Amino acid sequence: MELRxxxxxxxxxxxxxxxxxxxxxMNLVQSAVSQQISxxxxxxxxxxxxxxxxxxxxxTEVGQEVLNYAYRTLANVENIREISRERLTQGEGMxxxxxTHTQARYIxxxxxxxxxxxxxxxELQVHQGTPEQLVEKAIHDDVDFSICTEALATHAxxxxxxxxxxxxxxxxxxxxxxxxxxxxxxxxxxxxxxVTYVYGFTGRxxxxxxxxxxxxxxxxxxxxxxxxxxxxxxxxxxxxxxxASLAYVEEQDSDLVHRDLSxxxxxxxxxxxxxxxxxxxxxxxxxxxxxxxxxxxQGRWHGLLAASEA
Amino acid sequence: MELRxxxxxxxxxxxxxxxxxxxxxMNLVQSAVSQQISxxxxxxxxxxxxxxxxxxxxxTEVGQEVLNYAYRTLANVENIREISRERLTQGEGMxxxxxTHTQARYIxxxxxxxxxxxxxxxELQVHQGTPEQLVEKAIHDDVDFSICTEALATHAxxxxxxxxxxxxxxxxxxxxxxxxxxxxxxxxxxxxxxVTYVYGFTGRxxxxxxxxxxxxxxxxxxxxxxxxxxxxxxxxxxxxxxxASLAYVEEQDSDLVHRDLSxxxxxxxxxxxxxxxxxxxxxxxxxxxxxxxxxxxQGRWHGLLAASEA
DNA sequence: TCAGCTTACGGCTCACGTAACAATA
DNA sequence: TATTGTTACGTGAGCCGTAAGCTGA
Numbered sequence: 297m298e299l300r301x302x303x304x305x306x307x308x309x310x311x312x313x314x315x316x317x318x319x320x321x322m323n324l325v326q327s328a329v330s331q332q333i334s335x336x337x338x339x340x341x342x343x344x345x346x347x348x349x350x351x352x353x354x355x356t357e358v359g360q361e362v363l364n365y366a367y368r369t370l371a372n373v374e375n376i377r378e379i380s381r382e383r384l385t386q387g388e389g390m391x392x393x394x395x396t397h398t399q400a401r402y403i404x405x406x407x408x409x410x411x412x413x414x415x416x417x418x419e420l421q422v423h424q425g426t427p428e429q430l431v432e433k434a435i436h437d438d439v440d441f442s443i444c445t446e447a448l449a450t451h452a453x454x455x456x457x458x459x460x461x462x463x464x465x466x467x468x469x470x471x472x473x474x475x476x477x478x479x480x481x482x483x484x485x486x487x488x489x490x491v492t493y494v495y496g497f498t499g500r501x502x503x504x505x506x507x508x509x510x511x512x513x514x515x516x517x518x519x520x521x522x523x524x525x526x527x528x529x530x531x532x533x534x535x536x537x538x539x540a541s542l543a544y545v546e547e548q549d550s551d552l553v554h555r556d557l558s559x560x561x562x563x564x565x566x567x568x569x570x571x572x573x574x575x576x577x578x579x580x581x582x583x584x585x586x587x588x589x590x591x592x593x594q595g596r597w598h599g600l601l602a603a604s605e606a
Numbered sequence: 607m608e609l610r611x612x613x614x615x616x617x618x619x620x621x622x623x624x625x626x627x628x629x630x631x632m633n634l635v636q637s638a639v640s641q642q643i644s645x646x647x648x649x650x651x652x653x654x655x656x657x658x659x660x661x662x663x664x665x666t667e668v669g670q671e672v673l674n675y676a677y678r679t680l681a682n683v684e685n686i687r688e689i690s691r692e693r694l695t696q697g698e699g700m701x702x703x704x705x706t707h708t709q710a711r712y713i714x715x716x717x718x719x720x721x722x723x724x725x726x727x728x729e730l731q732v733h734q735g736t737p738e739q740l741v742e743k744a745i746h747d748d749v750d751f752s753i754c755t756e757a758l759a760t761h762a763x764x765x766x767x768x769x770x771x772x773x774x775x776x777x778x779x780x781x782x783x784x785x786x787x788x789x790x791x792x793x794x795x796x797x798x799x800x801v802t803y804v805y806g807f808t809g810r811x812x813x814x815x816x817x818x819x820x821x822x823x824x825x826x827x828x829x830x831x832x833x834x835x836x837x838x839x840x841x842x843x844x845x846x847x848x849x850a851s852l853a854y855v856e857e858q859d860s861d862l863v864h865r866d867l868s869x870x871x872x873x874x875x876x877x878x879x880x881x882x883x884x885x886x887x888x889x890x891x892x893x894x895x896x897x898x899x900x901x902x903x904q905g906r907w908h909g910l911l912a913a914s915e916a
Numbered sequence: 917t918c919a920g921c922t923t924a925c926g927g928c929t930c931a932c933g934t935a936a937c938a939a940t941a
Numbered sequence: 942t943a944t945t946g947t948t949a950c951g952t953g954a955g956c957c958g959t960a961a962g963c964t965g966a
Binding site for chain 1: 607608609612650651652668671672675676678679682683685686687689690693694885
């Protein structure tokens with residue numbers, strides 16, 4: 297068996313079972329790919345593709361299993377290259393972090409500042425996106441890892457490390473009547489117009505679900521993807537904001553009052569996610585360690601750590 | 607990069623960095639291996655071996671990392687072969703189970719009986735050994751998986767599945783004075799000559815530790831690797847036996863009296879262990895499922911399952 | 917001097933490209 | 942007929958083997 301054959305297999309599947317396209321993608325002619333596939337099938341003694349006459353129209357069950365291992369095999373080969381590249385370009389290269397706006401704005405700055413001090417020559421890229429996009433980016437190696445709260449459970453190819461937990465708080469203008477309640481309950485919140493995150497971001501689905509479970513419904517008058525926009529509209533008097541508490545910054549937001557709501561909502565866990573079989577370069581590992589250390593020092597962990605790596 | 611090169615790398619390390627031996631092992635001449643290693647090193651751009659002049663005397667740090675991925679890569683390739691072999695020889699082949707005497711004698715029979723009914727043409731091999739040997743066998747693929755209680759935590763390359771829990775009981779001849787105690791305590795046990803397992807088997811180390819923690823010391827007059835021998839000497843009147851309760855069989859051992867001691871000792875967890883990256887054939891998976899189902903039906907689980915896969 | 921690795925060179929295998937053929941839509 | 946896959950065949954890259962050259966022990 298040759299790596300060449302596994303590459304052909306993958307290219308073929310990724311190009312809709314079209315040998316010509318796969319060959320073009322590999323900078324080869326059709327016949328070359330055709331031959332490699334034949335060799336692989338004859339060595340294994342099992343057809344890997346479903347054929348209508350000569351035309352390939354699908355993959356067999358065995359083919360699918362082989363394909364999975366072919367991906368892993370080539371990923372390992374890529375890791376070997378990465379290891380040596382690491383050695384050759386130590387302290388150089390780049391670090392591509394996938395993060396939501398909340399992470400990038402409120403959590404990452406202090407970590408990145410420390411990182412830069414240690415690795416001044418590494419180019420840092422912060423890729424923003426929705427949690428779904430970040431998961432995709434991590435899977436397709438468009439980023440080295442993604443930091444997010446949602447949408448991580450779905451993919452089996454990702455390894456996730458729980459980093460910290462957060463919960464919500466309400467922010468309001470100082471004269472807002474909601475602040476006169478001694479303790480703020482869910483029922484009480486439904487009386488006020490709310491500004492919070494859009495679906496898919498920063499725990500919005502859990503937010504909504506919490507009300508639904510109690511048979512309640514929050515009056516969300518505006519939802520936004522990031523906290524700064526929420527604050528802006530709260531300042532405009534559109535309503536009270538419900539945000540991740542970590543996004544309330546005493547110094548900058550002194551015109552707004554923040555009240556903790558962690559008694560009302562479940563704690564959310566933010567995780568770092570990266571490809572399961574990916575080789576982690578030293579500076580990547582350093583960043584992860586730094587991130588964990590930093591959030592730990594900030595006391596951002598609530599409750600017990602559930603052992604949850606797959 | 608070529609698989610050939612990774613094979614050379616591995617062969618070289620496994621033959622004490624001796625190119626000639628490695629080549630002989632691969633049925634090649636020295637120069638061939640030498641060339642492949644050169645190619646690999648020049649492609650990666652990093653030396654993988656430590657040299658004294660021309661002689662190889664060790665592996666570099668990078669080399670070690672590359673080696674790890676080389677093993678994984680070739681393991682994946684082997685898995686691909688295994689997948690197709692599976693398809694070609696469905697229902698044939700063999701199942702190689704590593705087990706201690708206790709497993710083989712008291713737990714496996716009913717599982718194996720069911721397995722044979724479903725896969726009559728599969729050759730069954732039960733490889734016995736000490737837990738340490740079984741772990742080694744699993745790692746070196748001398749068995750498909752090993753079933754044991756000890757020595758599993760040590761190796762990172764093994765995946766382990768908790769299967770069932772067991773604890774100890776005392777067995778004694780009906781007229782033995784120990785049976786007159788209403789409840790048997792650790793202190794009480796120290797008064798009697800004890801026959802139990804040797805170190806490394808069936809929880810012996812935990813057994814000893816339990817006494818030590820209480821500042822006690824059991825008077826072990828004879829230790830053996832398997833329960834049948836312990837029973838034999840108990841019948842000879844040498845002392846009272848302390849065995850895994852599951853090894854007391856009402857029908858066969860009616861001449862001996864069994865008293866449960868699970869209040870005194872920690873529960874032990876028996877696990878199935880196999881290579882992390884190994885491809886599991888259908889009949890292997892079937893056996894594992896059958897084993898789990900059977901011990902579960904027998905109610906052999908005590909307490910909560912700790913999520914413990916690595 | 918021996919054991920052991922590298923380098924040079926030649927034969928041979930085999931992967932790829934060209935091209936003719938086959939089959940499907 | 943256009944598109945796509947297979948088969949046949951020639952060429953060239955490269956792998957392995959032989960053998961000569963180095964280099965420590």
